[in-house]
Amino acid sequence: MVKGVAAARNTSPRLVWYLLAKSLHVLSVMIWIGGLSFVALTLAQHTQNPITTQTLFFRWVTLAMVAAWLFGLSMTVMGNWFPAAWLSIKVAVVVGLSALHGITAGALLANRAMSAALVYTLLVLALSALILVIFKPL
Numbered sequence: 430m431v432k433g434v435a436a437a438r439n440t441s442p443r444l445v446w447y448l449l450a451k452s453l454h455v456l457s458v459m460i461w462i463g464g465l466s467f468v469a470l471t472l473a474q475h476t477q478n479p480i481t482t483q484t485l486f487f488r489w490v491t492l493a494m495v496a497a498w499l500f501g502l503s504m505t506v507m508g509n510w511f512p513a514a515w516l517s518i519k520v521a522v523v524v525g526l527s528a529l530h531g532i533t534a535g536a537l538l539a540n541r542a543m544s545a546a547l548v549y550t551l552l553v554l555a556l557s558a559l560i561l562v563i564f565k566p567l
Contacts, residue, residue: 447507454500457493462555464490465530469551472536472543486537494530498523519561525554 468486501523510516529551536543 443507447504450500450503450507454497454504457497457500460493461490461497462526464493465526465533466548466551468537469529469533469543469548472533473545473548475542483537486534491530491534494527513565515561515565519558522554522558522561526551526558529554
C-alpha cells in the first residue's frame, strides 16, 4: 500500500476540516484581494464600466471577503490561536483591508475616482497580512 494512502486513512476528521477551511480561506482571500485590487486600480485610472465593475465587486469580491472572514475565524477557533500576538496584528491588518473594501464600495457606487494612495495602502496591507501568515514573527 502507498504511504500517502495509509496516512490519509489515519487522518483525523478535525484535521480534514481544518485543511478544508484553510484551502477555502486561501481561495477566498485570492479572489477578494485580486478583485479589490482590480476595482481600486480601475477606479484610480477612471477606466471602469460602472455596471460591469459593480456586478463584479458586489457579487464576487464582497462574497469572497465574507468567506475569507468566516474561514479565517473558523481556522482560528480550530487552531486555538487567539492568544498569538501575530494573529492580533493580522486581524488589525484585515480590518484595515475590510475598511478599504468599504471605501472602494462607496467610490464605486458614487462613480468617483479613488486616490492612488489608497491603492498603495491596499497593496501594503495585503503584503503585510501575507508576511504575518507566512513567517508568524511574534
